[in-house]
Amino acid sequence: MKLRLAFAGLGNVARELARILEERRLELGRRSIELTTTAIATANHGCVTCDRGIELIDAARLVERGGSLSELPGVVSHSEPFQLIERCNADVLFETSPLNATDGEPAISYIRGALARRMHVVTANKGPVAFAHKELRALASRFGVVFRFESAVMDGAPVFNLVDDCLPGVEVIGFEGILNSTTNLILSSMESGLDFGEALEKAQQLGVAEANPDFDIDGLDATMKTVALANVLMGSNLKPADVSTTGIRGINSAQLADAHREGFAIRLIARSTRTAGGVEALVAPERVGLNTLFGTATGTSNVLLLQTDLMGELALFEKDPGLRQTAYGLFSDLLRIAASC
């Protein structure tokens, strides 16, 4: 099967996907999956198309060297990413543009445009899932394509697919989780004595925290993920603004040391519960016992504990994930699309 791929964004995650696709060429061949990248749109490295195909790994390396995609052989340059997506005529769009936490744009428009042109869409972007999951899924269904977003929450750990495919007949009543790696790494480092500034600097040096880490530290990343999970797994209609959100800026080393002496860690916990009025969600730092599932989640680890009717409490624990795991989420979505075509 032949699939033409388009990329909206060629940042860290998409470039790691490029490396996975390169490493797995033989395996893809064995699965009779033939991939051709025909369009790439970036904010800072140009927008190009090439019907005969762009060497994706070359494009990734070029971006890493700070070059322009227009340097690639045989490509046509475009000035506007949205038109490129509309006209690229690909089978699958990988949408990995930066998150906009205010309204999820322009990613939502890109995805809407692609679905309406009968492209499958895979995104690692929480925004479109948190703000427009129902609309985009309905649109995909109407045009006979799929909208996949496994890496939007907990990297490539299959949280959405686990419930969708592996827990038939089960109702998710609520969940609790540690969903943000940056704050978890900062809190873990502060437990070993660093102050907030040092811990943040360490997270930035490790490439986990962004240059501007406010979005993680103030809890908004966890909130977007919580909304995505609640809306997809529990059928709610939450918006990020509905979630009471407290970040970790107020936490200091002394509090962590006190907690530790009493047998507790502090973690940024996301929580969602079904209530009489619908679904309520909350993100806030909480004390958790050191010898509990959440207490053991150190470093960049993520955990999601599902509370269900028939299956009781079931947790998925992702140990110290990195970029590769997020990129794997995109790869797994691609393989599932290929399998269903």
Next chain:
Amino acid sequence: MKLRLAFAGLGNVARELARILEERRLELGRRSIELTTTAIATANHGCVTCDRGIELIDAARLVERGGSLSELPGVVSHSEPFQLIERCNADVLFETSPLNATDGEPAISYIRGALARRMHVVTANKGPVAFAHKELRALASRFGVVFRFESAVMDGAPVFNLVDDCLPGVEVIGFEGILNSTTNLILSSMESGLDFGEALEKAQQLGVAEANPDFDIDGLDATMKTVALANVLMGSNLKPADVSTTGIRGINSAQLADAHREGFAIRLIARSTRTAGGVEALVAPERVGLNTLFGTATGTSNVLLLQTDLMGELALFEKDPGLRQTAYGLFSDLLRIAASC
């Protein structure tokens, strides 16, 4: 869709499934799934068929009262379970006969017979998976039916389906787990001061340990599950006798108290790794840190940590499961069969 069900065994798990099917009548109706039980074979309560259908919940209650299935209205009694399975002409066989750890019989023969008569088979029995997974899966494939066994390991927690459906392209390099609830409950209870005998008695009172608990305590149950996991998830050809197995009989409260003082718990750990010569597996009690994933698994909780190539380390944690979760595994297998028909 109409599915005729046959049952080989109507023990605790199958009777809990009967209760789930009763509770979910409306939901099954909404999914257009119409179930009719046409055959039940038990060791101590008779073997019966009824083409017009047996009320499964009535059969379950009758068995709980110690009655004979021949008392049910309109049934035909049979003297021999294997012939009943061969002749019952059902669409799905639920095989939940007691485990035989020596060779997996007679369950393997029941399943073989059913598959060859184009019945889908769902089992909660580790034996057939540990001893004959490859053969039975090949047989199912040859006759265009499926062989499902999600509840054979970690109750209904989707361990096999997680890897099969949600981790495409991922290779499982190894795993570590706590797979036996009885020994875990005994070790947890001993941590809080009970001696081995008292802890075992508590587990028996709670209905977790069998009247004859040797199979759990000596590690054989964990070994059967380890073989099932290794053979299915890692493609090995292990037999239970290939696994070095040590149970928890040698552990005493003093050792647990010592370990606890030093920040450790003792857990019965199952482990499988890929080696130059193939796959090696081991079951033995080990010291694990109190604030580790395995250390936090107390009571009947089970954990499976998968070591993978693309997804790093990913764990599934099942918190204090009971009979309902095992029965859910059968129910989820049934729903998947219905969805694929």
